[in-house]
Amino acid sequence: MDPIGASCLSLFKPAKKNCNDAVEEKHKNTKDDGLREMIASCKSLSQYEGKTFKSLLPQILASLLAASFHIGNGISLAYSAVLISQLEQPDSPFKPTKTQNSWMASVLIVIIPPASIFSGIIMDNLGRLNCIKIAGLPGVAGWSLIALANDVPTIIAGRLLVGISSAWGTSPGIVYITEIANSNLRMSLMAIAPAYVSLGMVLTYMLGWYLHWRTLAWICNVFIIVPCLVCIIIHESPSWLILKGKYDQAKKSLNWIHKYQKKPGEQETYADLQYKILQEEQEKKKIELAKQKSQKGIRFIMQEFLKPTGWKPLLILTGLFFFQHFSGIYITMFYSISFIQEAGSSIDGYLASIMIGIVRLIMSVASIYILKGFRRRSLIFISCSLMASCMFVAGLWTRWIQEGSTEMRWVPVAALLFYVVASTLGLLPIPNMMIAELFPLEIRGIGYSVSYSLCCVLMFVALQSYYNMNELFNGSSNLQWFFGIVCLGGAVYSYIFLPETFKLKLEDITEYFKTRFVYIGHNRKKLTKDEADEKMLKENNVNNNENLHETV
Missing domain, CATH: 1.20.1250.20 (MFS general substrate transporter like domains)
Structure with a gap:
């Protein structure tokens, strides 16, 4: 249920008359103010959704x-x-x-x-x-x-x-x-x-x-x-249409998106209520945009990046992207057929690539539930550790296949399949998800752009250097061991530096970077400001309910 406890419409229902006069007298001075505040802040349409x-x-x-x-x-x-x-x-x-x-x-x-x-x-x-x-x-x-x-x-x-x-x-x-x-x-x-x-x-x-x-x-x-x-048969985003002043099109879009939602009242539809909320949100965005324009431009951005809340996230993410791309995740994707053929596997390179693609497809769906239920820092550590194990096994069997000392030529492909599974648990999806979480609100947009650009640059360098690394390490077996070592480095790096952001408010993440850079020794059990306020609010509600019960 909502904190309000009911819909906007339920606030206008007749009050029950089974309370005594003492209760009514106690609350009559605050009743009108409370109703106004609740009506003004009523944003939830969950009762009708x-x-x-x-x-x-x-x-x-x-x-x-x-x-x-x-x-x-x-x-x-x-x-x-x-x-x-x-x-x-x-x-x-x-x-x-x-x-x-x-x-x-x-x-x-x-x-x-x-x-x-x-x-x-x-x-x-x-x-x-x-x-x-x-x-x-x-x-x-x-x-x-x-x-x-x-x-x-x-x-x-x-x-x-x-x-x-x-x-x-x-x-x-x-x-x-x-x-x-x-x-x-x-x-x-x-x-x-x-x-x-x-x-x-x-x-x-x-x-x-x-x-x-x-x-x-x-x-x-x-x-x-x-x-x-x-894209011709679907309607444009209502938020964008309202932002551009195309109100009639926005109403049509909302009516199409919510046409099967039940009606809150006889005159207003669910889409009408959504339309009013979106209008108010766009007005707030315009005010925020005006505030941003009043800032000092590039000088202001540079000052924010020089603060601990700016340079610490950027440095941590850059290191994380290095381990992500040089662990072989995207190299095995872009050069999968050649990579498998050079490993000497008995499985056809195209068939093995199809198997890897299917596994990646299944895991991309499964990761939705995994990421919702587990801590991100732990997932990256486990992911890197498993990836390292798979690459060490693949490199060892590749060496034995090249030396002719084993007939189990399918093992490198099997190890690569498990490597893909392990990567989708953490190191593949999480770094890109954390970009928008780590930067403060003042530079979140530009911080995302800078970090994403650095991510692409490192990916480009890793893909460009594949053949050079293969020659430098004298074959695919040593290259696979190099990937395994990088994965281990990523596990250690994430354990030391990467902050845990799972179920953490964005403002609390910003507060963390003001005082800390190394995560080891950080006491996450300490209540955040929001958690402390929420706990105090719950205690006050309990006390108020007890007092109300005694009065009745």
């Missing part, structure tokens, strides 16, 4: 369609594995060098930070769904360029356009889901995006097993065009 599948169906349908561009994103991530593998075959029309291979794989990543900034400008000015539709233009151009390419530079140019398309088409989908979804359903609906990415990877490995890379590139256009077309 249906939790049935039918009542939530429009939100689910809109989320599934708006996030469908992520399937193409998964395809673009996995395509480099198929492309590089087929170009290395004897019948390939041209032979790329290892440096060119690394550029074909990593150029998709290096363009994402600037493209994401531009996508924010598009979606704020033209709308979330319109940004997705615009993303189809560079996407179709990029895949067509790859399909027609007769040299490596043309392929790299096509991959660059596909990267721009991925940034423009995926970010608006997440923002759209955040703005239309019910708060209890939001996390589950946002998890559609990584599930779609995993699905796209599986489709790429399956199709690449049978189809030529040119044919696959033409087919990839389907997964760009279809998401753009389906």
